[in-house]
Amino acid sequence: MGLSSDFDDIRTRKPENIGVFTNPEHELYLKSGPIPKPGPGVCLVHVRATGICGSDVHFWKKGNIGDMVVVGENGLGHESAGVVIDVGDGVTRYKPGELERLLHRPKDLTPCSGDRVALECGIPCMRATCDFCRTGRYNACPDVVFFSTPPYHGTLTRYHLHPEEWLHPLPEKLSFEEGSLLEPLSVALAGIDRSQLRLGDSLVICGAGPIGLVTLLAAHAAGANPITVVDLDTNRLEMAKQLVPRIETVQVTMGEAPKDVAAKIKGVLGCEAKLVFECTGVESSVQSAIYSCRFGGMVFVIGCGKEMQNIPFAYMSAREIDLRFQYRYRDTYPKAIGLVASGLIDLKPLVTHRFSLEEGEKAFQTASDPAARAIKVQILDD
Incomplete structure (x- = not known):
């Protein structure tokens, strides 16, 4: 079978594409959905690690951060790293993983040989008419799509679609946990x-x-x-x-x-x-x-x-x-990857609690409970 037909088959089977969501009623829950299909220039990423940010907890508990308001169902998470498992037309920088293990052992995704990536989750418009994008200050783009900021769903889901240009190669020596911590390091x-x-x-x-x-x-x-x-x-x-x-x-x-x-x-x-x-x-x-x-x-x-x-x-x-x-960050991911890969910055001790994706609700309860003494709570999907 070819790549597309293989994934069309997988999309009708398990594993489910579950994610962690909240809503205007401040509920926190897991939700299942279909495995999405990448369009032109887009990669399908199996998200292997996601850190819970204070903003995720704030959107859940308070429903807003300033003018950014949860007005409907909203997927959480924006500190993520994972593996490319499918690509849309025109993608040239990344290769997807082998499908055989997904087809016959769908819950064993660890051996997947796709390219390992860190996700930069602020996607600016990059139009020539946007002064901020044109001058390199893309973090100020008024039309930015920032995953997990309403109304855009986050990356705390098993499978996530991400533009090729905003994925960063993750060296083999860096774990997925370290890859997800590149986002707060960028701040x-x-x-x-x-x-x-x-x-x-x-x-x-x-x-x-x-x-x-x-x-x-x-x-x-x-x-x-x-x-x-x-x-x-x-x-x-x-x-x-x-x-x-x-x-x-x-x-x-x-x-x-x-x-x-x-x-x-x-x-x-x-x-x-x-x-x-x-x-x-x-x-x-x-x-x-x-x-x-x-x-x-x-x-x-x-x-x-x-x-x-x-x-x-x-x-x-x-x-x-x-x-x-400051407002978010720009042009920081390559620098962050280099600093961690070289050993100048060691992010590993920051992770104090780990949960599976299915334990997402428990992970958020831990991250929001001072008695848990959590520093960084990670949600992993092996």
Whole structure:
């Protein structure tokens, strides 16, 4: 049989194409669907690993992030890696895997020899009339399709269609788990680039969640020194110390005054920070970041917080402190792959919990439960 007829047969058989979904009623559930057929320039990917992002939990629990609102059924997930198992017309960069095992042992997909890929999930329009795409700032494309952001379904599904141009070859030495972690690493690398972090810059990282920790790994590789990490949670601060033993940590308490927190940070850091990465988006944490920053320094907000916030405007003005932000990332995946493949950044310790795709609901419950002490929860489909 030829490639297309083989897959037409598989599409009528198991394994089911299940995925994790939510809706405006804040329900979380598994849903089965058909195995899709790739069109021109599109690859069918068997998604082998997907990390649960805070935004996925937020869409489930809250139903929106700013103007991005869950208005219907919405598939979750955008931190993914997998194997190409079918291709549409015109695809030249990737080869699909052998079909024999899929036909005769449909649940044993591990030996599939298709090309291994990481998925970049923000698909811009790339039209010549789009100023952002034309000038290389495609993360700002107003017509971007970002998988898992309403109304677009995410990649937390067994089989996912993805444009060839937005797949990145995954070296054999990188696991699928590491491939899925390239997405949060891309967020950190975008912050490193936009903040213009330099060797020997004094750095504070507010928040030791997944983004804070991957930012720590990237900043360590970039040569920031000294580094202090701040968080409420002892477990996460211990994880930060395990990842980069040379750092110092500051544990804060809920309701502590921002100026008092800043005094503790500066005392441990030994100076005022040239740069602060604020990775929580929490108003009081942003204020603490500002008060811990030196004259002419920068507070770079990576975290996603509430829509309106108060900041110490006069303090920032009198000290020429820059406040900067970022929106997603661009041109980061090749760099991220190289950094991990070379051993400069080790992402493996970030994964603390693993679940099968069929356990997707349990995985989300774990990711949203502080008592679980999860850093990065991964959903795997072997």
